Amino acid sequence: MRIRLNKILRKGKAMYLAYDQGLEHGPESDFNDKNVDPNYIIDIAKKGKYTGVVFQKGIAEKYRQEIKKSKVPLIVKLNGKTNLFKGEPISRQLCTVKEAVKLGADAVGYTIYIGSDYEDEMLQEFSKIDREAGKAGLPTVVWIYPRGKSVKGKNKKELMAYAARTGLEIGADIIKIRYEGGIADLKWAVKSAGKTKVVVAGGVKKDEMELLKQVKEIVQAGCIGLAIGRNVWQHKNPLEITKKIKRIVWK
Amino acid sequence: MRIRLNKILRKGKAMYLAYDQGLEHGPESDFNDKNVDPNYIIDIAKKGKYTGVVFQKGIAEKYRQEIKKSKVPLIVKLNGKTNLFKGEPISRQLCTVKEAVKLGADAVGYTIYIGSDYEDEMLQEFSKIDREAGKAGLPTVVWIYPRGKSVKGKNKKELMAYAARTGLEIGADIIKIRYEGGIADLKWAVKSAGKTKVVVAGGVKKDEMELLKQVKEIVQAGCIGLAIGRNVWQHKNPLEITKKIKRIVWK
């Protein structure tokens, strides 16, 4: 079936509101009394006209009506883990493509930690998801992060390009990578990704000036946009910062 | 299928009689000549009008007639382990959702040790159970306990909120957590759980005054109730303590 990529793009650009931090980092590290509530996020996504909002299955299920009403495209993250376990990173599939479809997903997300002792298992698990998503016409958005003891001390810029390339080779439609190094490095990563589209992760909350400068570079490097979370929903005025970012992404 | 959550709630509140200690702790540590007998527990659950009684498959099977006659809603615990093995905690599925349905279950239970080396396997196994339970319309009650060498020395209040949030993210209908810290910490945990309901584990037998004080805090924090075992069936008068707790839970 033809992949319906346009559902999560607008004029070929993308801006996703990421909200899987509750599982990945825990409420203590990232949330406050407002943003701990998924409805707060759905509201930002709706008013900010994001091209997608990223939830784990549990939230997609329990807040299904609210998500539906918001009309924001839904990206269901299919794997996840807490940050408690201190060994080599492994994040397993917790939601099937079929379940995601039932939950109204427009795309599915998956994280792969390349370099981890469990890289092979995540690559293989993703390959099954990609197969099923392809049959359902759903795009795959893949978080690719070099991680684990094998990558300690390696050149982060090279790893960024390697992550991007891995996305192309394994068949991801969109990959989400961390921005490392300068704009030339990111350009090389985008080039390495070939026809696979690239979005950059927002990462930890940063100074607004710095953030907006980064967004410009991201766009100049050829990325289609961002998958951003904390920099928006930890912001005192999420819609204001959203507007500023969008102005850059959509020129 | 619509989840029939009301079967294990009364006016939105819950009080479950937990009795999986035979497998989890062994008869020596928790049982006496009376409470070693499942019929003693069924009797308390019935007369105390509990909104659910928790059994492993074996007891649900062998005491099926007695449970049925008691009319207490049945929560079948789908995984379990002894406390003998000293390595990282792993508790695997020992009963299918289909078997639980045949045994007359109104809900299924599952334990996840987040932070364990095997967290990923339990999260994934639960995700399959959640899928099947959803199809059968059965609510999932998930025991979520931070455990294993990776969580040693971590802040217990933060872990409590993390456990609660994990329940929401993975799609649990009700989560059972241990009460750590004060009422403000528990409130934060309940908030982190969003639309997933929270019950608190009774834990080891404690002084009655202390227990009832805790129950009040649990209710004030926004939990729907308790899953209690030893504090009831190790009590010299289980129905008396039951009555006192119920008075607090149902105002």
Add this chain to the structure above:
Amino acid sequence: MRIRLNKILRKGKAMYLAYDQGLEHGPESDFNDKNVDPNYIIDIAKKGKYTGVVFQKGIAEKYRQEIKKSKVPLIVKLNGKTNLFKGEPISRQLCTVKEAVKLGADAVGYTIYIGSDYEDEMLQEFSKIDREAGKAGLPTVVWIYPRGKSVKGKNKKELMAYAARTGLEIGADIIKIRYEGGIADLKWAVKSAGKTKVVVAGGVKKDEMELLKQVKEIVQAGCIGLAIGRNVWQHKNPLEITKKIKRIVWK
């Protein structure tokens, strides 16, 4: 389907002739020129009117005609291992319930080493067997032995009760445990097993007086009988000792 437990009981009592030592211990340690031959065992089982004889699939297959002719109920042991591997004990399923049915089995046996690093895998594998046996109406007889480095130095009497309780919790119809401690300890184990019936393992060959004293205690403790091997087929007169034991078991 209703479990046909009566096929392997006589007036509610049981005496099984165990013969899985060829795989579990090797011919050198337990066999002589006579008892190395399965036909010798079938003959004792027949003439001694045992309520069951325990074989691995291979013997059940190759000596099928002889077993059938003997009319002794057949208990096929579904898992097994040699005693050569020195690591944590793990015994995997080598025969399916379906195969056992084809071989004419009246019950299926399975060993679980609680406390082993692989406890979880055996508990889970048994749970599948129990499910399938239940559908076929076959009783499950479960050898439950605390074993492995985690149980080193633990109180054996408590472990005996824990083993018995585990049998009840996981749905075994009959459990086979080792007799540790005194008659009061065994009574507690039997009580812990609830509606799951208990047989005691004969263990290594012992003095006849001691054996018969033990049999008396076993019966007094509430066990339904024994699963005995070496004390019978290593005996110079297996039928004579059989008769003496039976006199105690069936009053």
Add this chain to the structure above:
Amino acid sequence: MRIRLNKILRKGKAMYLAYDQGLEHGPESDFNDKNVDPNYIIDIAKKGKYTGVVFQKGIAEKYRQEIKKSKVPLIVKLNGKTNLFKGEPISRQLCTVKEAVKLGADAVGYTIYIGSDYEDEMLQEFSKIDREAGKAGLPTVVWIYPRGKSVKGKNKKELMAYAARTGLEIGADIIKIRYEGGIADLKWAVKSAGKTKVVVAGGVKKDEMELLKQVKEIVQAGCIGLAIGRNVWQHKNPLEITKKIKRIVWK
């Protein structure tokens, strides 16, 4: 289905030409310019009227016409490994029973290293093969070798009997063991194997006198014959040595 054992026996005796050394040992250690060619082996098997020739799936496939034309019964070895990996021995299934049937197999072979850390996995994998082979009416020929760090320093004669007994207990039709100790030890092993038939492995190339002496003992001990490889196809005149051995095996 009835096992067609006669296809790989002649008057109840057997002589198999083993040729899995290419995978198990590598060409360097065992082959020369002649015997590196599977056709050379097929030719010996044909002219020497062997009751079976043992190949891995790859050779059985690529030399199918030649094997068929030779009319030598085909035993397809279902598992295999190189000798490069230095850890605990594990040899996994590389060919299904169904594939073997398509390749025209008259029997299937499988190797189990008892005592290895992976003994449990090989025992279990064999149990599935045995099940499927049984349905297809194909005999199973099982190489059983005590191996791995757990068996270091153990009594080899006792291990030989243990290997033989294991074959009976797990349902092998024919087992192939190494000859250790004297004729009395081998007799005990054959007796331990009960109704399971025993063939002895030829092992490394040895002096002709010594080989023929061994063959005599093997026959006297009650084995049905040999599975021989290097002693034949490394011999300067394979058909001559074949003739000498056959004279002993078939009296």
Add this chain to the structure above:
Amino acid sequence: MRIRLNKILRKGKAMYLAYDQGLEHGPESDFNDKNVDPNYIIDIAKKGKYTGVVFQKGIAEKYRQEIKKSKVPLIVKLNGKTNLFKGEPISRQLCTVKEAVKLGADAVGYTIYIGSDYEDEMLQEFSKIDREAGKAGLPTVVWIYPRGKSVKGKNKKELMAYAARTGLEIGADIIKIRYEGGIADLKWAVKSAGKTKVVVAGGVKKDEMELLKQVKEIVQAGCIGLAIGRNVWQHKNPLEITKKIKRIVWK
């Protein structure tokens, strides 16, 4: 189904353009601004009339139209890994035979690291692929490389022959090995491979004279050709070097 080997041969000879380095080595180590683009490779393969071009599923998918138009036979590599993980090599299946067929593959590729701690898993995974490819009539091209701590310090010429033989034993149609030692060693490897055809890996970029000398030896040793990547697409004039190599391969 009959294996359609001729689709990836011309007059019995082969020259494959390998391009899985993006995943296996990363863009940093092997690519420049030109050859990072799959279209550059497709163009070389087309104009150079290669008998096959090797891609991972992702590239085969995203550049499907371009590949189709080029009419170069497509070999889809079914497994892969990054070079980041520093432990024992394991490369798992990321694309099914069915997917490869849909992508228009004329053959499927798979890498096996013999000697690795995971050799058994790759041998077994390949055996399933071989089965499915056989049903679809697709040839299997197997990269066989001795790798891992167990092969450290071993004789590379012997390992080359062992790799070749392994290919035959497991049923590969074509194997790709590294050229080690001299022409006599390669001849022995080709002989060890029997009816399985051998191509040699081009390896790291080398001096043109040296490369062409090697190609001559490869052909003289009886190989059917090469699977070459870096020596072509890192060359300043890929079509010129292609022409020179082809002249040798096709006499």
